[in-house]
Amino acid sequence: MTGNQITAITELDRSHYKTKVYSGGHFIYSDEPEDLGGTDEGMAPAALLLASLGSCTAITIRMYADRKNLKLDHIKIELAICKEEEMNKETTISRKIIFTGDLTEDERKRLLVIADKCPIHKILSNPIKIETS
Template sequence: MSDANDKLDQAIGRETGEGRFQVVISSGGVQFFADEPTSAGGLGSGPNPYQLLGSALAACTTMTLRLYADQKGWPVEDIRTAVGHRREQGGKPTDLFIRHITFSGDLTEEQRARLLEIADRCPVHRTLTASARVETKADELAPTCDGEDAHMADMEALISVGRRSFDFTD
């Protein structure tokens, strides 16, 4: 069921009433389940919240690398980004996201190395490694957001600013 507050720039989670943890997420004009595995008391019907966060990093990394490779005219045929998460004991930060990136195409070692550098500059990577803030408000489903294309604008700004700050033109 679509909600009048559904927009491309926000996600809405709503309990389904099925199982203890199953939530339907409405975001980007689509709906999907988030859940916990059966071993944790869920139905196992969708990714858990950390898998969703890892998915955001994987998607943003892949999109940023595609944007950069296309801008450079490099022969990148396929980009795949896998992200895993684990909690570490002791020091800070306690959450570790491990990202594995593979490229196919006739790339030089220098191009591959440069793409790995660019991966660290994707907007979601920057959000996870910087000091993000979360404001919580009761009884409101329409958070204030930067706009429907905020992520794309962040990636394009990264490329534009990067030409000066990160020497993307090499």
């Protein structure tokens, strides 16, 4: 992997299925719920995917709002995706964005357009090729 890439390392020992995730000096756990054999000590992988989209969306909106001096006090993003067994090539992620602050209707509409500019949204909206070695 080259220096200009975003990287992550995951490690899983004999724990069922608590996985260590490292990136950029940070550390979290991913896991599965107990009913799937995990210990439920971390977010499920699909939840991490949603968290990536939600946090990237919020950060992108905040950057824009700050640059434009908008009176945006709070951003809440609710995300959902179907269960793994229901996924196919047309899987849909639903994303509801709620703004709190003294914003005009035009500003709210513009922030929704800006939401689609987040890098993770762009990645997920295009075909993804995964190369495994």
